[in-house]
Amino acid sequence: MLCWLRNKVIRILLLCCLVNVIHAQPPRDISFSSVAPIKLWDAWKKQETTINNSTKMKLLVLLSPECPMSVNYTLTLNQINEKFREQLDITGIIPGRTWKDETVIRFSSDHKLEYPLLVDKELWITRMIKGEVTPEVFLFNAEGELVYSGAIDNWLTELGKKKQKPDAFYLRDAIEATQTGMPVRVKYVKAQGCLVNDY
Numbered sequence: 001m002l003c004w005l006r007n008k009v010i011r012i013l014l015l016c017c018l019v020n021v022i023h024a025q026p027p028r029d030i031s032f033s034s035v036a037p038i039k040l041w042d043a044w045k046k047q048e049t050t051i052n053n054s055t056k057m058k059l060l061v062l063l064s065p066e067c068p069m070s071v072n073y074t075l076t077l078n079q080i081n082e083k084f085r086e087q088l089d090i091t092g093i094i095p096g097r098t099w100k101d102e103t104v105i106r107f108s109s110d111h112k113l114e115y116p117l118l119v120d121k122e123l124w125i126t127r128m129i130k131g132e133v134t135p136e137v138f139l140f141n142a143e144g145e146l147v148y149s150g151a152i153d154n155w156l157t158e159l160g161k162k163k164q165k166p167d168a169f170y171l172r173d174a175i176e177a178t179q180t181g182m183p184v185r186v187k188y189v190k191a192q193g194c195l196v197n198d199y
Helices: 002-024 068-083 101-110 124-128 170-179
Strands: 040-042 047-049 057-062 088-095 117-120 136-140 146-150 156-158
Touching: 057 170, 068 088, 068 170, 088 124, 101 117, 117 124, 136 170, 146 170
Parallel strands: 057 088, 088 117
Antiparallel strands: 040 047, 040 117, 057 136, 136 146
């Protein structure tokens, strides 16, 4: 009985530590105005372009055509895009120069992405926002302040492993709080996914 109670106390303490890590980590100190002027590659137009700098909230999503986790989250991102279309501009960013234009276009078409998917060939934006994995998200409010970064939800528990379904929706909660003028409660949760390629 004592052993069972001690194990339960340890599990509760570990859970509290995990929650504190999730809630205490501050957002990365980056503004959208420093990212917006950087040129990215548009595979459709075969030219460099910048991210749409509207007056809406902005969401940057690091993605990779070969990353299973990126593929898994395309449906979730499409649903977020559909639900918050009036308040939010999403831009997908593929880090690195590995990908041919045809691969980028096919990835976007196969998964019915209805938001721009641009290539950060020189990794300028990826490094500026300290992107580490795909998928990883960076949410800016209408004033260009970073209000949330990291994981989309808690579906992925670690690389290659996922729950049957998520039960914590970090990105969605951050969007809803921001659009109503409320502070974002959870500002950062470490994303799980495929490491960003340095090339």
